[in-house]
Amino acid sequence: MKIIDMRSDTVTRPTPEMRRAMAEAPVGDDVYGDDPTVNQLEALGAQTLxxxxxxxxxxxVMGNQVSIMAWTSPGDEIILGANCHIVQHEAGAAGRLSGVNYAPVANPDDKIYPADVHRLVRPDDIHCPRTSLVCLENALGNGDVVSAAQMAETYRAAKEHGLPVHLDGARLFNAACALKVEARELAASADSVSLCLSKGLCSPVGALICGPKDFIAKARRCRKLIGGGMRQAGILAACGLISLTKMAARLKDDHDNAQYLGARLAEMAFLKVDADRIKINMVYWQPADPAFDASGLADYFKERGILINPADNGYFRLVTHNDVNRDDIDRLVAELKKFMG
Ligand SMILES: Cc1ncc(COP(=O)(O)O)c(C=O)c1O
Known part of the structure; x- marks a missing residue:
């Protein structure tokens, strides 16, 4: 029986083409700058964004943390979303590794607006930490996307205060696909961008930080400092090249499958799904009856070869990706009916 894994798009396996590319990749020692495949990937990433x-x-995570370290000094404060990945899912690394404080923005939609930046930038006052960075996220962890225009406004606000902007673009290509823009249009409203290759883009490992030359030189030093210098990393970069040249273009399939899943879930009276909220490959839903005990659902599914995460704040999240097709979605829906019905 096929295991259907909808916990995240991080679970995607490298494609057969990636496995072949890994075997054949020309490699060198990347810490010396000698790995031709890594160099090719870095050049393509920079050009693409x-x-x-x-x-x-x-x-x-390292993409975000190295970027924060390269932009800031210990004791600084950074403006970022209260629910963003850096705050919620990176083990407090920014405090520990870079010694920065957070100025969190807690808007209900998890977006950061110009007014938030203006409000949170610290005055030039010896009592205050120095504000040194704004971190944006797109796509957002809640499955929503931020338009290019909205990003540009927030970017302009940061620039009014002379602040650099880092974009956690773990799923930047998903956001671009949902918004029907080029990823570089979104990246234009950030000085540095961290882009994951190992989510919907199917690489087994890896992310790229893209930005200005002098910043990337600093980031290289920070990467080394935290042990991220890799040697014959071309084995991995070979997959990254396929992620950028082929896999980004197929994310629409994942988004269409998420819409299909959302529509199937919406047919069921016993659960609530906000189909308008489905923008990328993530579908959030909750039982219609708040008293319904769905705490056993993940275990129930697991016994039937379907993997999901337990509910978070009352919401279940299902994520579509390259290893999930419509038959899999139908199987999940049928099992869900049995559990809830
Ligand atoms: C928005 C966002 N940023 C960063 C990351 C970090 O990626 P990783 O856990 O692969 O290091 C994730 C992972 O899911 C994410 O969702």
Whole structure:
């Protein structure tokens, strides 16, 4: 029986083409700058996002943390969403590794608006930490996307205060696909961008930080400092090249499957799904009856070869990706009916 894994798009396996590319990749020692495949990936990443340079890092978390470290000094404060990945899911790394404080923005939609930036930038006062960075996220962890126009407004606000902007673009291509724009249009409203290759783009490992040359030089040093310098990393970068050249273009299939799943769920009276909220490959739903005990659902599914995460704040999240097709979705829906019905 096929295991259907809808916990996240991080579970995607490298494609057969990626496995072949790994076997054949020309490699060298990347810490010496000698790995031709890594160099090719970094050049392509920078070009794709319209930035001067890029550096390959092992994970999205490292992409964000190296960027924060490169933009800030210990004791600084950074403005970012209260629910963003950096705050909620990176083990407090920004405090521990870079010694920065958070100025969190807690809007109900998880977006950051110009007024938030203006309100939170600290005055030039010896009592205050120095505000040194604004971090945006797109796509957002809640499955929503931020339009290019909205990003540009917030970027302009940051620039009025002379602040750099980092974009956690773990799913930047999903956002671009949903908004029907090029990823570089969204990246234009950030100085640095961290882009994950190992989510919907199917690479087994890796992320790219893209940005100005001098910043990327600093980021390379920070990457080394936290042990992220890799040697024959071309084995991994070979997959990254396929992620950028082929897999980004197929994310629409995942989004269409998420819409299909949303429509199937919407047929069921015993649960609530806000189909308008489905923008990328994530579908959030909750039982219609708040008293219904769905705490056993993840275990029930697991016994039937379907993997999901337990509900978070009352919501279940299902994520479509390259290893999930419509038959899988139908199987999940049928099992869900049995459990809830
Ligand atoms: C928005 C966002 N940023 C960063 C990351 C970090 O990626 P990783 O856990 O692969 O390092 C994730 C992971 O899911 C994410 O969703």
């Amino acid at each position: 319209g930035k001067e340079a890029a550096v390959f890092v092992p994970s999205g």
